[in-house]
Amino acid sequence: MAAVKAYFAALDPYIRGLMVQAKYRYRTSSWFKERWILLGIDKAEEMFEDEVMYWFRKAKKEPLQIRAMIFWDTMVMGREPTPYD
Secondary structure, three states: OHHHHHHHHHOHHHHHHHHHHHHHHHHOOHHHHHHHHHHOHHHHHHHHHHOHHHHHHHHHOOOHHHHHHHHHHHHHOOOOOOOOO
C-alpha cells in the first residue's frame, strides 16, 4: 500500500496537469456552451464535478504530443499545469 501511495504521490503533478486539461476540454465543449446558455455559468461549471471522470479519461486519451508536453512541464520542469490545444 505504501508503494502505491508513493507512486501516486510521485505522479501528482502530472495528474493535476491532466485535470487542468480535462477542465479545459470541458469548457471548450459544446456541452458546456449549451449548459451555459440554458442554466447559467455557475451551474455549467458545477456540472463538471458530476462528470469529472469522463473528462479526465478524455484528457488521458489526448494525443501523445499533448500528454508529453503536460508530463514535461509538470514533472521535469516543475511548472504549474496549463492546458494545451
